[in-house]
Amino acid sequence: MTSSAHKLFQAQSMNLGKRQRTRSALLDSAISIVATKGFEATKITDITTHAGLANGTFYNHFEDKEQLMHEVATGLAIEITRDIDEQMKTINNAATRIIVATATFLEVALREPEWVQVLIKSSDVIPEIQSNLVKYLKKDLELGFEQGHFKVAVDLLLVNQIIALTKVSLQLNRRRDKGITKKTCAGILRLLGISAAQANKLVGSALDT
């Protein structure tokens, strides 16, 4: 039927009871469908059919579509964040942190395009996702400003500009071009006031190791 994408929730519930496995099947199906058809256009029956279940089964596990999508988005956010956090633990330089975070995120997007697709689409509907992202990103930006790397005062506009540049990268990257990751990171650094040449150098040394 669908993708070779990894089943996030199913993987997590392999050794749990039947109830949890069915739940996970629904959550994973929702990811596939939403990635394809979008949030609004996804019908309950799309999800249950994709999971090989009866429509009524949906309501044994979720109140409504809203609740399901919440869990999907939350699960995805946690999973993706885990990867990024791991990479970032030992990095102190703010410019490098921004580069690595962006690049790791975009790599996940190459590996699991459905996950990120859904996460992005959800972030319009589920504000927590967006606001969490803003919070963490802001911290690194302020750090970089204090460290003297970035020449621009941090405000909400700036944070959202960077998120927007990352999203653009995702949208254009249908062809899975790895070069776009570097260009995106460099663009973000330039937006932060770093010169074009310096931006390229920083991206190169941060990502080519």
Place this chain on the structure above:
Amino acid sequence: MTSSAHKLFQAQSMNLGKRQRTRSALLDSAISIVATKGFEATKITDITTHAGLANGTFYNHFEDKEQLMHEVATGLAIEITRDIDEQMKTINNAATRIIVATATFLEVALREPEWVQVLIKSSDVIPEIQSNLVKYLKKDLELGFEQGHFKVAVDLLLVNQIIALTKVSLQLNRRRDKGITKKTCAGILRLLGISAAQANKLVGSALDT
């Protein structure tokens, strides 16, 4: 019924026949409703009711919602572009052109928030809008690169990044803050490889006259 916004299509059809005026009323109503409720949530009856017409009348003028939205988006694009083109006729410096184009667009967004709101929302659904925008913007970017102002090679990613920065500005500008226009222009220039200080200077001299 509601807004003090200017009726784009009605204004254009004032002196035409009744058929055209009814058509225009529907188009203008669509703008108001879509700006408020979004594309998906807009019902045919919302539009006809707002226009003071019977629901059936809609189908005397349009095949379906899709077609209506096409015309709305096209009309808006033409109208808004007209303003910008006017401003740009005498400007040769690419950096200034980018600034003025962005600022003019954002000013229209302040004056006619519904128009721009709808245009943005439509651009997801109607690709021509986006691709037209890309075409014109690309020309100026290439000019700037040739002129030596911008330090970055022009590609589709770059164009879309600039568009994205402009959209972010719109989304955040619920409070009609004019300062955001300048910040947005400066951000675009930095993204194009101009230093933060130089970007601010250019924006200042382009917009403060």
Place this chain on the structure above:
Amino acid sequence: MTSSAHKLFQAQSMNLGKRQRTRSALLDSAISIVATKGFEATKITDITTHAGLANGTFYNHFEDKEQLMHEVATGLAIEITRDIDEQMKTINNAATRIIVATATFLEVALREPEWVQVLIKSSDVIPEIQSNLVKYLKKDLELGFEQGHFKVAVDLLLVNQIIALTKVSLQLNRRRDKGITKKTCAGILRLLGISAAQANKLVGSALDT
């Protein structure tokens, strides 16, 4: 499809517009169905099918089943009350008033069993019906007590007892036995403290003219 019963609402809307006639068809269909299957068991599609309409048409005229049933019950109450009021205008003796009101009501029930059936069933769900009935009945009972006909103090229990006796009459009168009307009136008078012999005499002279 069904009964030879008179179409209350259709009769009232014969010369009105199409909208009103369709509305009335739905109201009359509701009466037929509710009389047969009861309030709870009546589905929207039962009503529309019986009226020869599409299910969606229902919602062009009513918010939901609740609203429809309200109108049905109100319409029936008005119609039935009209008959009774007519008969009672010139009657001053309270005992006679009670007899005539009960007998007229039971006669309507013989003529239009569906109407009364539905009215009774509605009175559980729509309290206004019941409380209106209580109000009017109470007045006559108090009059009779003042006039010295009835030996029993009027209270809510008494009023409800009389209503209950009338309902029993309806339930048992599947065979359309006119004798039950007299027995019911006599029973009510006995309940009000009138002797069995006197009760029969009063009923006889009130109804045999």
Place this chain on the structure above:
Amino acid sequence: MTSSAHKLFQAQSMNLGKRQRTRSALLDSAISIVATKGFEATKITDITTHAGLANGTFYNHFEDKEQLMHEVATGLAIEITRDIDEQMKTINNAATRIIVATATFLEVALREPEWVQVLIKSSDVIPEIQSNLVKYLKKDLELGFEQGHFKVAVDLLLVNQIIALTKVSLQLNRRRDKGITKKTCAGILRLLGISAAQANKLVGSALDT
């Protein structure tokens, strides 16, 4: 979970096997739920949840809701009848029998409102209840007519009128007013052709001992 009401079926099955005890738990739960929410609105899961059982367990004991309600109603009828029969064994005077039967029934209703509530609601759906009641009541009424106490010929209408008066008493007696019992008995006697004064006297002497 809730009421302090006595568990009829559980009490009867205390010393029987587990199967019987589970059955009884379901029957008692059904009484509680139906008394609160009514027959139609009672869901299978309401009953099983209240009994602390899984929903599937229901079908190990009953065919469907219908069968359950049959057993509930039958059990309640037997239990309540037992009390009344006990009281009546030594009473020969028909008027006193009617008074005591009614009063005992209404007392049970005060003590176990759920039982009677459900019994009344069931009697619409399960005709045997009603017809049994009719049979026993009819016997006493005929006795009273032979004894010369009641002035009215016994027929089905009369029997149902008396039942109706008893039900009215239950419906109005939300506030647990003991006075209503006496008024109800007196009303029944008046309906049977006994004068108001005599009715009050009989009720007084039958119930005040």
Place this chain on the structure above:
DNA sequence: GATGAATGAGTATTCATTCAT
């Protein structure tokens, strides 16, 4: 026997679209 997950038929409701007036 008990469990509770899964089932799917049944129902209310919405709304784009048609068409007779």
Place this chain on the structure above:
DNA sequence: AATGAATGAATACTCATTCAT
């Protein structure tokens, strides 16, 4: 052209019932 009543496909949600464990 405009009207607005009627349509019916689409969809969410409920709940009695089944059945594998």
